[in-house]
Amino acid sequence: MAKVTTRLTDKEIKSAKAADKEYNLFDGGGLRLRVKPNGAKHWLLNYYRPNSKKRANLSLGKYPDLSLALARKLAQEARELLAQDIDPQEDKKRKQQEHKIIHQHTLLNIAKEWFEIKQGDITPDYAIDIWRSLELHIFPNLSNTPIKDITAPLIIEQLKPIEAKGSLETVKRLAQRLNEIMDFATNCGLVAANPLTGIKAAFKKPKKENMASLKPNELPELISAIANASIKRTTRCLIEWQLHTMTRPSEAAGTRWDEIDLEAKIWTIPPARMKKRREHRIPLTEQAIALLETMMPISQNREFVFPADRDPQKPCNSQTANMALKRMGFAGRLVSHGLRSLASTTLNEQGFEADLVEAALAHVDDNQVRSAYNRTDYLERRLPMMVWWSGHIEAAALGSLSVTGTKQLKVI
Known part of the structure; x- marks a missing residue:
């Protein structure tokens, strides 16, 4: 004759005291209340797993958070799953995963x-x-x-x-x-x-538009406009610095004094500030150094070569040069990023090696295999090209008040 289990009562559960070892109070049908030595009481359903036929315990919850009536309800739902050969523990994990996907994996x-x-x-x-x-x-x-x-x-x-x-x-x-x-x-x-x-x-494909830039023969017009524009000295120096070094607007605006080695005449931009996350070294010409000397009285005691006007502890905004060019009347004709295109076009027309021009612009070879092996930045070979470019800018500045146009003239 099968053993009959007497069903539990709320009074019996409440009065159950902790013992030296944990023990169980049985409600029948595999449902039991486990009383631990610390007094905690947990509802469990003991059952046979459908696949392995091994015994397992399904945790239902803690008493009194989970009442006797609710524990029986959950136990019955689990038995209904078992009747369909569904392991309630696996079903619980599946539901938790679904909840996670909905509420966490957004x-x-x-x-x-x-x-x-x-x-x-x-x-x-x-x-x-x-x-x-x-x-x-x-x-x-x-x-x-x-x-x-x-x-x-x-x-x-x-x-x-x-x-x-x-x-x-x-x-x-x-x-x-x-x-x-x-x-x-x-x-x-x-x-x-x-x-x-x-x-x-x-979707429709956007038409590829190159950055607005000037033609090489329009360089004197640009230099004259920079020299005669009603702009701050820092902004004028920033535009010319970007033009001489062929850097991107954000790279030029964020120039730091600790990146400059005046003795070696090299500006080293760390990977964190470069678009392609590669260190970029730039040989500094006499004209580029003249720009730094102009900025020394303004910012040498600060972190950034071109400090922001409102907060000198921060660098100029990367759009500072761009906005200045617009005010000079170059809207639609030239953006600050286009200064790089102006340099590239001029140097290529003058017959300088394409690899040297690309290295000066910090471009990474599209050929990934070639790029992986070609890690040189051609620093020494780029120097004559950069000297020529700065000299070309200086020649275009003759007669103007450009910072590097003539060493005798002071910027106002």
Whole structure:
């Protein structure tokens, strides 16, 4: 005859005291209350696993948080699963994973994990640009969307209004960034495959526009405009510094005194400040050093060569030169980044080696194999080219009040 278990009562449970060893109070059907030496009471369901037929305990919860009535209800639900050969522990894990996917593996949270890795390979300014674009165009509507629910139609619907406004470059960049996030999610096992692959085919292609720049024969006009413009000395020196060194706007604006070796006449920009995260060395010509000498009374006791006007503890904004060029009347004709194009075009027309010009611009070879083996920056061979370029700028500045146009004239 089968043993009959007397069902537990609330009174019996409440009066159960702790002992030296843990013990169980049985309610029948595998449900039991385990009383631990510290007095804690836990509900368990003892059952046979459907696959292995081995005994196992399913934790249901802690008493009194989980009442007797509710413990019996949960135990019965577990027995119903067992009747279908479903292990309640495996079912519990599955539900917890589903909850995690919905509430933790959202687009915003996965994007944060992706961005944490991404920003280690890019410049701080570019990292800010990436995250702002997602905050502006993607997160307002999709931040809480589970990553598994991100589909091509959903993203296309989100980006179509941006395309309708004509912001095709923004659409292109957002599609690229979302693809990287979904590739990351795929590699982490959160989705089976990236559903956004090829999504760019759903949008118009932006027309490739080169940075606005002047022709080589327009250099004297530029130098004259810089010399006669009503701008601060720091801004004038910054524009000419960028022109002589052929650097990007952010690299020039963020120049630090500790990056400059006046004795060796070399400016070394650390990887963290470079677009391609590679150290970039620039041989300094006499004209470039003259610019530094002009800035010494202003900023030599500070961290940055070109300090911001409002907060000298910070560098000039990377857009300072650009805005100054607009005020000079070059809007639509020249942007500060276009100074690099002006230098590149001039040097290539003069027959300088393409590798030297590309090295001066800190461009990385598109051929990954060649780039991996060719780690030289041609520093010594670039020096004559940089000397010629600075001399060419100086020649274009004759008769003006350019900082480097003549050493006898002082900047006002």
